[in-house]
Amino acid sequence: MIKKELMVVTKHEKIAEHIFQLTLQGELVLEMGNPGQFVHLKVSEGSTPLLRRPISISEINKDKKQFTMIYRAEGAGTQLLSKKVVENVVDVLGPLGNGFPIDSVESGQIALLVGGGIGVPPLLELSRQLVAKGVKVQHVLGFQTNNAVFLEEEFAKLGTTIITTDDGSYGYKGFVTDAIKDHNLQFDTMFTCGPTPMLRALEKLHGQKPLFLSLEERMGCGVGACFACVCHTGDDPTGTSYKKVCSDGPVFKAGEVVL
């Protein structure tokens, strides 16, 4: 069930250039399901910034009633968020949307998880849950440059992890699609989250296989009421049929919606 709760900051750290890792505690954690869901955060009490900010859940710890997010502090809202310290509260609405379908891959099969930039974090919880289930995981994580890389160790613990950077300042030089090709990576199911051009490229190259993509879109309500975040469906690409990223997604099967 979706809840609104003032959750308490239990940890908050800068982990890369402009990138922060934030852990919150509260009852809302008990509602969280598949990895890939997100929360909607109100970062100030007043009316600037007015709207909530959608941020993906990257780790869930139900025992401690804690969950973790990783976000880039860039605009007004995320910069304000980055100033919160331990014991402060954050107004959280969530969990929202539908995550990655863990059931689509079976124990013993191979899952390839492909992340780009700030799309990397939700793949961490996914990888953990897949590993727990006995799935073999491989990761390809793309970043712009050296000092933007984060979570490498955490992923490396779970499975093979290839880091790419656009400028080659760290790891493989080039796009994630190139790395997949060059390393000739094999998989049963692919899960991906990142910038839309990356998703498009992956869909084009690997869309014939089981492929699940997590989308981003500017949001109003985050719960399906305002129709800000719709996309056309794959079977009716210019018609009136639609899916909402916030409540039908953010994870879709390749071909389900028009990227």
Next chain:
Amino acid sequence: MIKKELMVVTKHEKIAEHIFQLTLQGELVLEMGNPGQFVHLKVSEGSTPLLRRPISISEINKDKKQFTMIYRAEGAGTQLLSKKVVENVVDVLGPLGNGFPIDSVESGQIALLVGGGIGVPPLLELSRQLVAKGVKVQHVLGFQTNNAVFLEEEFAKLGTTIITTDDGSYGYKGFVTDAIKDHNLQFDTMFTCGPTPMLRALEKLHGQKPLFLSLEERMGCGVGACFACVCHTGDDPTGTSYKKVCSDGPVFKAGEVVL
């Protein structure tokens, strides 16, 4: 000289119902002159609330580069201000306006200081400076009710202090004007700050004697540029001649401006 400075909170306490006492430290204190001047505070970084809040200076300590204000936390801005804690900073513009003319009363003479509600604080520094100069001070301080009373002890240390409450729940029951009459208080010069109806009553009853009043008006700039805070002058009560409360006041001589 008027400065803008991010000053540091060194003390912040609730001293009565909704009433807070705030001490700030910084170089700006060295610019402060006559008691009765005020500062203009920006209480948030963003654009809500947008405008600065005018608050009177109630104590000045140049040695420590500290000054103190007392304010009522009621609206959006003052409520936000009340959440600041020690070591936070506050954006201060000041000192602004012209204070009470200390020179208008001489050593050995009697000054009557009359304050109403949140108009009481600036009289504290005034009283101290007058006492330091050898002036005999008497205070009549009006409050609405019992739990709204503050600063009684501080004033009592400096001179006779009569507290009045509208409902008689503490001290003399009634208005400050009644208390002055009942106690048959004598004085050479009167200094007053408080709600406009109180100022009007005092001007009517005691305007023939030297009387200095501190006015309040809604402000935009606080420095004389926007013409938000003007009042008509006493010698041209409906004409185009004017005074600005922020830069010509907030202290005026009785009769100088139309209340």
Next chain:
Amino acid sequence: MLDINLPGLSLKNPIMPASGCFGFGREYSKFYDLSQLGSIMIKASTQEPRFGNPTPRVAETEAGMLNAIGLQNPGVHKVISEELAWLEQYDVPIIANVAGSQIEDYVYVAEKISQANNVHALELNISCPNVKTGGIAFGTIPEVAAQLTKAVKEVSAVPVYVKLSPNVANIVEMAKAIEDAGADGLTMINTLIGMRLGLKTGKPVIANKTGGLSGPAIKPVAIRMIYEVSQAVSIPIIGMGGVQNVDDVIEFLYAGASAVAVGTANFVNPFVCPEIIEQLPARLNELGFEHVTECIGRSWKADAKTAHYSS
């Protein structure tokens, strides 16, 4: 102390979500019982299904947001058979928002939707700033608005409220023309037209380029227009524009609104409507009122208390 009677609408309380900010209620029904609401202004219906504008459709501004949804909806027939039918489980009168690009469209939708059981009033959306064809002209030219109102009044089975655009020089003239044309009430305001440009791209953030500005930023404009119009017409006004809390609601009533709709604030706090409804009685008491109707038009009425309004 919260009940209020308006043409077609006998409301438990004067609070309702604004059109387009609450879908058809399904999403918020997961947060609370919709029967608590005074009414629901459902999302605009058009004759045919519409996908609406390309994304991005929203952008944030200082104390506000821009939207250019473009009237996405499944068409009036599906709205009636699926959405309104679903809403029947709740004890709440519906105000159906009607949109179109020509008079015939409005007439078609109005005639059909006004016959649904739970639709107690129509809200003619003559002011949507996000639709290219026609739309806006209905909201800015008094004669055109009047003509449309007349045409819809002829076919509607329920009272007709007309939603005013704030993007006009003379809102009173517009309101009077619509009143004269037979409208039963007014709702105001719709969004102001605005734009935001991306710093890096230099281009409009919203795909549609311009969008409708809503939220706290526009409240002073809404209050001013309601203040002016409520003194010039004798039909009731449902006010909206930047309402976030119970004090805002009272300000709208003071200005001259008889009920108040909450739009953008639902996105910030999905519980905003029931929270306001819960807080309203205590706040009215604190301010010395015994009934919410006593607030209506207090900004311009003499001190005499307003009689309980009944239509």
Next chain:
Amino acid sequence: MLDINLPGLSLKNPIMPASGCFGFGREYSKFYDLSQLGSIMIKASTQEPRFGNPTPRVAETEAGMLNAIGLQNPGVHKVISEELAWLEQYDVPIIANVAGSQIEDYVYVAEKISQANNVHALELNISCPNVKTGGIAFGTIPEVAAQLTKAVKEVSAVPVYVKLSPNVANIVEMAKAIEDAGADGLTMINTLIGMRLGLKTGKPVIANKTGGLSGPAIKPVAIRMIYEVSQAVSIPIIGMGGVQNVDDVIEFLYAGASAVAVGTANFVNPFVCPEIIEQLPARLNELGFEHVTECIGRSWKADAKTAHYSS
């Protein structure tokens, strides 16, 4: 990289305080050297001295403020002999804001003030929402605005900019009428008309009842109008409305303004203008521009870089 040439104005940089938000410069001259500014739009002058409206004259709103000063000023003669004369010590061209309630008033003031040495352009305030008589009609009826512009052009010794009111349904129509009447430039936007009511009193907070809404809240409306008008006219625009920082300035340039005025933000931060001027070159560099003129109209121009404007 900040210099810009507009009719009558050869500016060091495109930043200037907006009229009414900077008095005649005396107060802010205590904070910094006024010669740093691109220009100064001084407070409105009228034929006779005016006291203006009763107080309270300002009220705060979400991300904005309302004002109803009522054009208080010492009259054009004193403005020339005392204020403009005092300003001559600074190396800064002045834009003189001209107001009135009838065409003759404007003509009188324009003729006189345009002859002052340091007045390099006039700004016709046809849009002040706070003056009862006439005033607003000039700003909402294109024919009236055009007539006024023509009359002033005939007598003015310097180029004439006309300040547009946002309180209209069709800003482009207004702008074109004024361009056709011979205006040398436009300044936009003036304030939106708004109101705020006191919760305890139920009455308007501002003595004048309505006031002009300024500040960040109105920025999206300003950007939209400048975007529309700059594509429809060929005279330059000085943009304003909610500018608080260097990024806002760039957004106004992208929208189509050739220079930018800062109003309300001066009250929040008296150093805002010199701070923006200081930060502008670095910000332009970061965004890949070599000269400020390259930003102008970028939101609607093809990717080609704008040529350095010269009048």
